[in-house]
Amino acid sequence: MELLKKIKDRAPEYDSSFEELITKFTVVQGGRAGTAVEGTSWEQGKYFTTKYEIYMYATLLGLRCNYRLPIKSNDKSKFIEIKSWQPADLAEYVIMGILAKSEIDFNELENKDDKEVEKDILNFKKLMEEYANGGFDKLRAKIEISPSFFENNDNCFIDLLDEV
Amino acid sequence: MTKENIFKNFIDDPLLIEKGYITNDKLYKLKFIDQSGIKLIEVVKMAIECTVDDYGEATASRKINKFLNSGQL
Amino acid sequence: MIIEKIDIENFMCYAGPNSMEFTEGINVIIGDNGYGKSKLYDAFYWVMYDQVFVPEKKEFQNTKLVKSKIISDKVKAEIIDGRVTASVSITFRNLEKDNVFILERKYSVAIKDSLVIESNDSEFTVMKKELSYLNAKMVIDEEEKKKIVQKILPYDIKDYLWFQGEQVESIIDFNKQDTLTKAINVLSSIKRYDEVKEIAKSAAKAGNAEYDREVKRLSKDLGKSEQLENQKKQFGVRLAEFLIDEKEVKENLSRAEGKSEELLSKLSDANKITTLKQRKKSGLDQLKSLNVTLNDEQISFHRKMFRNKWVLKGTGLVHKEFSEKYASYESYKLEKASDLKAKNNLESEIQKKLQIRLPIDVPEPIYVLKMLEEEKCLVCDREAKKDSDAWNKIKELIDRPIIPSNLKSSEIPTLQNFSSDFKRLYQNGLALSHRISEIDYDIAETLKKIGDINSKIRQTNNEIKIVDDDIQKLVSDSSQTLENAESIVAEFSIQNKHVKDFTEKLNRVTQQIELNKKNLNTIDIQLKDLITGEIPKWLVEKKQVLNDFEEIAVSTRDRVFSNLISQLEKETNNHYTAMTSGNKSTRGQIKLRKLPNGNYMPEITDSTGSPLLGSNTSNLILVKLAAIMAIISAKSNDGIVSFYSLITDAPTSVFGEDYTIGFCKTVSKVYRQSIIMSKEFYKNQTLRNELMTNSEIKIGKVYMITPSIPETERTDRKRLSTSIELLN
Numbered sequence: 001m002e003l004l005k006k007i008k009d010r011a012p013e014y015d016s017s018f019e020e021l022i023t024k025f026t027v028v029q030g031g032r033a034g035t036a037v038e039g040t041s042w043e044q045g046k047y048f049t050t051k052y053e054i055y056m057y058a059t060l061l062g063l064r065c066n067y068r069l070p071i072k073s074n075d076k077s078k079f080i081e082i083k084s085w086q087p088a089d090l091a092e093y094v095i096m097g098i099l100a101k102s103e104i105d106f107n108e109l110e111n112k113d114d115k116e117v118e119k120d121i122l123n124f125k126k127l128m129e130e131y132a133n134g135g136f137d138k139l140r141a142k143i144e145i146s147p148s149f150f151e152n153n154d155n156c157f158i159d160l161l162d163e164v
Numbered sequence: 165m166t167k168e169n170i171f172k173n174f175i176d177d178p179l180l181i182e183k184g185y186i187t188n189d190k191l192y193k194l195k196f197i198d199q200s201g202i203k204l205i206e207v208v209k210m211a212i213e214c215t216v217d218d219y220g221e222a223t224a225s226r227k228i229n230k231f232l233n234s235g236q237l
Numbered sequence: 238m239i240i241e242k243i244d245i246e247n248f249m250c251y252a253g254p255n256s257m258e259f260t261e262g263i264n265v266i267i268g269d270n271g272y273g274k275s276k277l278y279d280a281f282y283w284v285m286y287d288q289v290f291v292p293e294k295k296e297f298q299n300t301k302l303v304k305s306k307i308i309s310d311k312v313k314a315e316i317i318d319g320r321v322t323a324s325v326s327i328t329f330r331n332l333e334k335d336n337v338f339i340l341e342r343k344y345s346v347a348i349k350d351s352l353v354i355e356s357n358d359s360e361f362t363v364m365k366k367e368l369s370y371l372n373a374k375m376v377i378d379e380e381e382k383k384k385i386v387q388k389i390l391p392y393d394i395k396d397y398l399w400f401q402g403e404q405v406e407s408i409i410d411f412n413k414q415d416t417l418t419k420a421i422n423v424l425s426s427i428k429r430y431d432e433v434k435e436i437a438k439s440a441a442k443a444g445n446a447e448y449d450r451e452v453k454r455l456s457k458d459l460g461k462s463e464q465l466e467n468q469k470k471q472f473g474v475r476l477a478e479f480l481i482d483e484k485e486v487k488e489n490l491s492r493a494e495g496k497s498e499e500l501l502s503k504l505s506d507a508n509k510i511t512t513l514k515q516r517k518k519s520g521l522d523q524l525k526s527l528n529v530t531l532n533d534e535q536i537s538f539h540r541k542m543f544r545n546k547w548v549l550k551g552t553g554l555v556h557k558e559f560s561e562k563y564a565s566y567e568s569y570k571l572e573k574a575s576d577l578k579a580k581n582n583l584e585s586e587i588q589k590k591l592q593i594r595l596p597i598d599v600p601e602p603i604y605v606l607k608m609l610e611e612e613k614c615l616v617c618d619r620e621a622k623k624d625s626d627a628w629n630k631i632k633e634l635i636d637r638p639i640i641p642s643n644l645k646s647s648e649i650p651t652l653q654n655f656s657s658d659f660k661r662l663y664q665n666g667l668a669l670s671h672r673i674s675e676i677d678y679d680i681a682e683t684l685k686k687i688g689d690i691n692s693k694i695r696q697t698n699n700e701i702k703i704v705d706d707d708i709q710k711l712v713s714d715s716s717q718t719l720e721n722a723e724s725i726v727a728e729f730s731i732q733n734k735h736v737k738d739f740t741e742k743l744n745r746v747t748q749q750i751e752l753n754k755k756n757l758n759t760i761d762i763q764l765k766d767l768i769t770g771e772i773p774k775w776l777v778e779k780k781q782v783l784n785d786f787e788e789i790a791v792s793t794r795d796r797v798f799s800n801l802i803s804q805l806e807k808e809t810n811n812h813y814t815a816m817t818s819g820n821k822s823t824r825g826q827i828k829l830r831k832l833p834n835g836n837y838m839p840e841i842t843d844s845t846g847s848p849l850l851g852s853n854t855s856n857l858i859l860v861k862l863a864a865i866m867a868i869i870s871a872k873s874n875d876g877i878v879s880f881y882s883l884i885t886d887a888p889t890s891v892f893g894e895d896y897t898i899g900f901c902k903t904v905s906k907v908y909r910q911s912i913i914m915s916k917e918f919y920k921n922q923t924l925r926n927e928l929m930t931n932s933e934i935k936i937g938k939v940y941m942i943t944p945s946i947p948e949t950e951r952t953d954r955k956r957l958s959t960s961i962e963l964l965n
Binding site for chain 1: 538543544547549550552555556558559561566569651652654655656657658659661662663665668669
């Protein structure tokens with residue numbers, strides 16, 4: 001499982017301008033994301049208990065709509081490595097999705113040496129970030145067009161799954 | 165209420181028969197204007213007359229006393 | 238006498254000239270609270286008795302006290318210098334004799350520089366028409382004026398004919414000796430019997446005293462007589478005290494019984510309220526737990542985005558893409574592997590061809606060598622000459638080349654081997670993508686679940702509201718507060734205890750009275766024993782007769798009173814039954830139960846005579862109204878009040894709709910003419926229509942009164958006037 005291990009060691013980044021959007025919907029605790037109590041976070045109006053959750057959501061949104069957007073800004077923020085993402089099967093699904101979209105040829109990959117493999121993995125990470133960025137962009141656009149969609153609707157993120 | 169009415173109400177009292185003052189059939193026929201021959205009944209008539217004719221209690225008392233003192237019937 | 242007309246000018250809220258005509262039957266004045274209904278009543282009352290009802294003091298007050306408040310504020314404000322007058326005049330007509338009386342009262346004040354200079358008295362005039370088409374003549378003689386007023390509305394019955402709704406409670410209080418006696422007196426004069434009773438009492442007392450004096454006079458032992466007399470006095474005093482005690486205890490007992498009875502009927506209401514409150518509580522509990530469940534569902538709903546993989550919705554294509562890529566990766570590898578395999582197969586084919594029938598090392602090499610030497614096959618025992626086919630075949634056994642034991646693995650050697658990674662990703666994606674098809678169903682199911690809880694919550698809320706409404710209705714019907722409802726049970730048991738205690742006390746007092754009477758008797762006997770000679774026969778007889786006279790007087794008075802009560806009870810029942818006949822719930826009968834203190838208590842009982850529980854305030858008000866009507870109607874032979882008119886703003890709001898119509902029906906039957914002020918018909922159009930169209934109601938005129946300023950804005954009364962509209 002070497003490839004997966006190498007991929008999962010990476011920690012993708014997002015455009016810092018999305019920080020506000022992320023914190024709006026995510027419980028952010030001092031350094032220890034993912035430890036919030038479900039009940040209280042619901043009452044606070046939060047939908048995601050960790051950053052990687054919303055990140056996965058955004059990535060899948062980008063994948064679903066086939067929309068990737070390169071990160072223009074140089075101001076990027078990191079969060080946690082993929083290997084810590086839960087649930088693991090969802091994380092692997094995302095990886096799978098990005099791999100499918102990537103230009104990496106699997107057979108050729110096997111013939112590359114470690115250094116080149118690392119290069120490919122870096123490209124992979126960049127691709128994931130672009131899809132995630134696309135997803136965030138879509139979210140931002142939705143908030144701008146219809147802010148009430150998120151204000152009055154408890155099921156907003158689930159309803160958003162219907163939109164392509 | 166006429167004197168007759170009031171009188172009738174008084175003589176309806178069971179005491180008259182219980183204490184043997186009068187018998188039932190005599191009672192039935194008795195009218196105010198009749199002389200009953202029974203002291204109690206005459207006293208009642210006097211009282212009724214005095215109240216209806218507004219003679220006052222003092223007059224009634226005197227009349228009754230005079231009547232009962234005399235031993236007349 | 239019929240009231241034909243009332244003209245009201247500048248009286249209270251009736252600024253300017255106003256007029257209303259009335260006919261036989263039930264005339265109705267409709268208006269909401271504060272519209273001028275009670276001021277109209279005041280107008281009637283003022284003419285007759287020079288008094289108006291002052292709500293702040295809750296009593297009637299003379300014009301002298303009320304003064305210029307009687308005059309309309311609007312009219313007073315309009316004059317700076319001059320005179321303003323309030324006047325009310327009522328036209329009465331005697332239908333049998335066809336004569337007419339016009340009674341008018343005026344009150345006027347001077348105004349100077351907008352200031353009111355109070356006057357003192359009102360003026361009262363009476364005009365009479367011997368026949369309705371003749372001219373009216375002023376009645377000068379004061380005595381005759383009084384007689385006319387008395388004739389139109391006798392003073393001793395006016396309270397039962399012209400009354401305000403608020404007075405109903407107090408006009409006839411069965412547990413108050415005075416109002417009860419007053420009412421009975423109207424039915425038939427009990428006064429006579431009271432007077433005879435007084436005569437008898439004092440006569441008996443005097444006669445007894447006279448007898449005692451004689452006994453004393455004839456005593457052989459004056460000293461002992463004196464002593465006994467003193468004792469007698471003492472016992473007499475004690476007896477008097479006990480009699481006072483007895484009266485007081487009877488009063489207390491009656492009050493406790495009365496209260497207990499009142500509470501008994503409230504008790505069933507209280508029980509109903511308590512039951513409803515429990516239902517409300519369990520509803521609220523259910524609501525609470527439903528809300529908790531809803532909250533939990535909503536929280537977990539969102540978590541399902543990740544737990545139930547809903548976030549993967551619509552991403553099936555992603556896995557497809559990867560599958561394709563993976564498949565081509567795999568097939569390339571397989572290709573490569575199959576190339577190798579083909580090569581291997583070819584080699585193994587060649588080797589197969591080379592391989593002789595016999596397996597390796599069978600027979601063993603030494604035997605093969607032997608066979609070669611002997612030029613004979615030892616297996617089939619046939620000749621195998623050297624260099625013959627057979628001999629060559631045997632030789633091949635030794636010569637066959639070494640075949641590698643394992644075919645080479647069909648893998649092309651690569652630098653990295655990621656196949657397990659890709660396989661894992663593929664299989665993971667496959668498993669998850671199977672879930673994708675179920676996501677929509679899953680979401681729908683969960684939404685439905687949440688929807689169900691929400692509708693259950695709505696339903697429970699509705700149920701709670703209905704119970705709340707029921708509670709409110711019961712509370713306002715029985716005019717209890719929710720807190721009272723719970724304390725009624727406690728109160729009820731307290732009153733019951735009182736009844737028990739007072740009954741015991743009464744027993745004791747009665748015994749004491751008996752004891753003292755006996756003692757007195759004993760002393761009398763002792764005194765009698767002391768006499769020498771005989772007491773004159775006439776005196777003995779006198780004493781007997783007078784004592785019997787007293788007894789008869791007391792007993793007859795009570796009997797007559799009871800009969801009148803029965804009469805009243807019967808007539809009241811007639812009216813009560815008539816008024817409640819339209820109502821669905823049981824209304825029962827009225828019984829007037831005698832209390833220890835000689836007063837009576839109205840009870841509503843069922844057909845077996847046991848008290849009907851749950852009679853609420855509206856029923857009791859109806860009972861009182863029925864009784865008030867009965868007092869007057871019992872006097873006439875046919876139970877119809879022809880000569881006097883009923884004027885009341887009856888408390889129909891306490892009744893509710895059903896009773897209101899029943900009330901109007903009965904009133905229109907019992908009274909030749911009645912004038913009813915009501916707010917019931919104001920908002921309720923259906924009720925109004927029924928009033929005017931019901932064939933059982935003999936309807937007179939129906940008026941609607943409206944103030945020029947609504948009550949809420951009435952800080953400044955200077956613009957207040959009332960408009961009167963005839964509706965039929």
